[in-house]
Amino acid sequence: MISSYSSIYHFNTVVHTTLLLLALLISAPQASQAAGKAPDGTQHVSREELVTLLASETGLPANALTEIIKDAVFKPGIIESMNKQWEAQPYAKYRPLFIKQSMSDKGKAFLKENRSTFASAEQKYQVDSAIIAGILGIETRFGESHGSKPILDSLYTLSTGFPRRAKFFRSQLAAIIQISLQDKLKLNELKGSYAGAFGAIQFIPTSFRDFAVDDDGDGIRDVFNSKADIIGSVANYFQKHGWQHGRPVAHWLPPRTKLNKAWKENIKDSKPKHWVTLAELRREMPKVFNKIPLPWLESDKVSIIEMQTKKGNQLALVHYNFRVIMSYNPSFNYAMAVTEIAAMWESEKFAVD
Numbered sequence: 001m002i003s004s005y006s007s008i009y010h011f012n013t014v015v016h017t018t019l020l021l022l023a024l025l026i027s028a029p030q031a032s033q034a035a036g037k038a039p040d041g042t043q044h045v046s047r048e049e050l051v052t053l054l055a056s057e058t059g060l061p062a063n064a065l066t067e068i069i070k071d072a073v074f075k076p077g078i079i080e081s082m083n084k085q086w087e088a089q090p091y092a093k094y095r096p097l098f099i100k101q102s103m104s105d106k107g108k109a110f111l112k113e114n115r116s117t118f119a120s121a122e123q124k125y126q127v128d129s130a131i132i133a134g135i136l137g138i139e140t141r142f143g144e145s146h147g148s149k150p151i152l153d154s155l156y157t158l159s160t161g162f163p164r165r166a167k168f169f170r171s172q173l174a175a176i177i178q179i180s181l182q183d184k185l186k187l188n189e190l191k192g193s194y195a196g197a198f199g200a201i202q203f204i205p206t207s208f209r210d211f212a213v214d215d216d217g218d219g220i221r222d223v224f225n226s227k228a229d230i231i232g233s234v235a236n237y238f239q240k241h242g243w244q245h246g247r248p249v250a251h252w253l254p255p256r257t258k259l260n261k262a263w264k265e266n267i268k269d270s271k272p273k274h275w276v277t278l279a280e281l282r283r284e285m286p287k288v289f290n291k292i293p294l295p296w297l298e299s300d301k302v303s304i305i306e307m308q309t310k311k312g313n314q315l316a317l318v319h320y321n322f323r324v325i326m327s328y329n330p331s332f333n334y335a336m337a338v339t340e341i342a343a344m345w346e347s348e349k350f351a352v353d
Contacts, residue, residue: 041076041079041080041161042161043074043157043160043161044160044161044163045159045160045161045166046160047066047069047072047160050069050156050159050160050170051065051066051069053170054170054173054174054177057170057171057174058174058177058178060177060178065177068177068180068187069152069156069173069177071152071188072152072153072156073150073153073156073157074153074156074157074160074161075153075154075157076157076161077194078149078153078154078157078158078194079157079158079161079162081194082158082162082194082195087329087331087333087334089333090307090308090309091307091308091309091332091333091336092308092309092310094333094337095309095333095336095337095340097337098137098138098337098340098341099337099340099341099344103137103341103344104341104344104345106137106141106142107133107134107137107142107341107344107345108344108345110133110136110137110142111129111130111133111345114227114231117227117228117231118132118133118231120215120228121215121228121231121232121235122235122245124215124232124235125232125235125236125238125239126239126243126245127234127235127238127239127243127245128243128245128246128342128346128349130341130342130343130345130346130349130350131238131243131249131321131325131338131339131342131350132231132234132235132238133341133342133345134337134338134339134341134342135201135234135325135328135338136200136201136230136231136234137341138334138337138338138341139197139200139201139202140199140200140201140202142200143200143230146191146192146198146199146200146202146224147191147192147193147194147197147198147202148191149191149192149193149194150188150190150191151176151187151190151191151192151196151198152176152187152188152190154192154193154194154195154196155169155172155173155176155196155205156173158172158195158196159172159173169196171206172196172204172205172206173196173205175205175206175208175209176190176196176205178209179205179208179209183220183221198223199223199224199230200223200224200230201223201230201233201234203223203233203237207237208221208223208233210240211233211236211237211240212229212233212236213229213232213233213236214229215228215229215231215232215233216228216229221233237327237328238324238328241324241327242320242324243321243324244319244320244321246295246349247295247297247300247319247321248295248296248300248319248321248349248350249318249319249321249322249325249335249338249339249342249350249352250316250317250318250319250322250335250336250339250352251292251296251316251317251318251352251353252309252314252315252316252352252353253288253304253314253315253316253317255311255312255314257288257315258288259285259288259304259315260284260285263284263285263304266303266304267304267305267306267315271323271326271330272303272304272305272318272322272323273303274303275301275302275303275320276301276302276303277298277299277300277301277302278292278296278297278298278299278300278302278317279298279299281302281304281317282298289317292317295348295349296317296319300319300320301319301320302317302318302319302320303317303318303320303322303323304316304317304318305318305322305332307332307333307336316336316352318335322335322336322339323335325338325339336352339352340352
């Protein structure tokens with residue numbers, strides 16, 4: 001939990017810039033070579049090499065960056081966690097973690113307690129309250145569990161010991177350093193997930209930078225304590241990613257549903273890439289899609305996916321809103337669970353059966 005803030009560094013001289021450029025020319029190729037060879041779990045980029053790369057990418061002086069990350073600890077266990085994410089499990093195993101009575105009850109109480117805040121956010125951003133609550137339910141049990149991993153350690157470890165995504169996590173480390181300066185966060189006290197997400201909404205640093213809002217008007221984007229900022233930030237993220245207010249998200253198709261040849265190929269993608277209107281699907285496969293009930297409309301932009309459920313491999317019709325949820329977490333499991341949680345409170349709109 002972040003409760004106090006302080007300004008950290010003020011810098012920039014021509015001498016520092018010149019030295020950084022020279023250091024980059026010497027060190028960057030070595031870091032790149034190491035990243036290509038070393039396995040996950042090994043620190044293949046040194047602290048000094050990381051500083052050089054961060055300096056070139058942020059424009060911040062190397063001596064300040066060295067000071068900022070001097071106490072960061074490389075923790076192989078973080079990489080182990082990255083390789084064992086629950087989102088990779090079949091939906092039949094993932095679903096029971098979240099689709100349960102306790103989630104329904106807690107979420108219903110949370111929506112009631114913050115009714116006016118949800119109403120204001122829904123009106124301002126045109127994102128359905130039940131979906132926002134579903135995100136908060138999965139991420140932090142409605143703000144109760146923000147994560148206990150030091151963010152600096154997590155991003156330092158993943159930037160230097162996770163080759164296949166080192167560049168991405170280095171960008172997150174750069175972003176949180178800049179955020180700590182601009183938003184006056186105490187970086188050495190900031191805690192969250194093993195992947196570097198933080199707050200009640202579990203934004204990664206670049207998402208916080210780009211989408212977090214100050215909806216309570218106190219001058220601080222507080223995603224730890226302010227319900228207005230928390231709810232508003234999720235809503236703003238969804239609005240910016242194309243959420244369509246009032247539209248459904250997913251609908252399970254009956255077992256043994258037969259698709260045409262083209263769609264049999266399309267469902268092999270790990271992300272839904274082929275989008276058409278429901279009217280087009282009905283023309284292509286009328287026996288399957290003429291039965292889709294309201295609130296689905298002819299004009300809805302839709303695709304088809306396949307997931308492993310307790311009934312075996314099962315097809316689902318998904319609205320473009322499903323893809324918007326996947327921008328928050330790129331997993332069919334995650335997006336379907338958010339939808340089913342929302343359906344606990346708004347079944348007419350979000351029911352999947």
